[in-house]
Amino acid sequence: MAVLLSTLQVVRDAQHLVGGLNAFGSAYKKQMRPGGDSTAKKVMHTKTIAAECDRIVTSMLHERGDYYVIDHIIYASPDLGRGIQKFATDYGIEPEPGGPHPGFGTRNAFIGLGAQGYLEILAIDDEEPVPPSKRFLRLERRSPSRFIAWCARADRPLQETAELARAAGYDLGNVVTMSRKRPDGSLMSWHLTPFAKRDGVLPLYIDWGGTPNPATLLRPSLTLVSLTLVHPNPKRIQAIIDALGENEVAVERGSKRALLVNLSR
Secondary structure (H helix, E strand, O other), X not given: OHHHHHHHHHHHHHHHHHHHHHHHHHHHHHHOOOOOOOHHHHHHHHHHHHHHHHHHHHHHHHHHOXXXXXXXXXXXXXXXXXXXXXXXXXXXXXXXXXXXXXXXXEEEEEEEEOEOOEEEEEEEOOOOOOOHHHOHHHOOOXXXXXXXXXXXXXXXXXXXXXXXXXXXXXXXXXXXXXXXXOOOOOEEEEEEOOOOOOOOOOOEEEEOOOXXXXXXXXXEOOEEEEEEEEEOOHHHHHHHXXXXXXXXXXXXXXXXXXXXXXXXX
């Protein structure tokens, strides 16, 4: 039955794509007839058709869950060394160095999750005396080591995502520009919603702009099998997740808010 359903989905996707290509192919032939539009306009129409084909494919992938919305998962440990050691002990891997977040009092290390994204080990930066209230995710010395947050990337502008979230009852807060230096000295920057009222499990949102996503620069070391959001009010959380289109995560009822992260080597 599962194979049959999968086959039917592929057929529907193919029909969707072929239908879209046929429609735009007809428009293309019309534009290319002798005596039609100028060369410049023909080029413009060709680009429009190519963009629409890309939109159709992206839509297909998003509907099937092949468009990865999970950018990264954050494991917080007050001490970076201890956080790195945990994954070295549990999985026999060596996280890759990151760097400090100026103005936010934290620093990080990375573990590649392949094309899916990456895992960020977040810790207090001892070289930047920032009060806990101003640290990224309010990390404190006595904070327990745990998966504390996850970050999504959407196939739409951050402001549009913020409006969708607000309509669903989720306040993403202000969009902030953050940056840090890589170990090679180059600067990377991105836009983030670090002050989102996440209720313990809802996503932050990120837009890398022109900066390459760290996932593309990391060697794949682990695989993210699943991410589950545990919350006392799962219906509310699921409604928000559905409104935002984050179909890669599961939601479960639990007495305490938590992120259940299933990783494999």
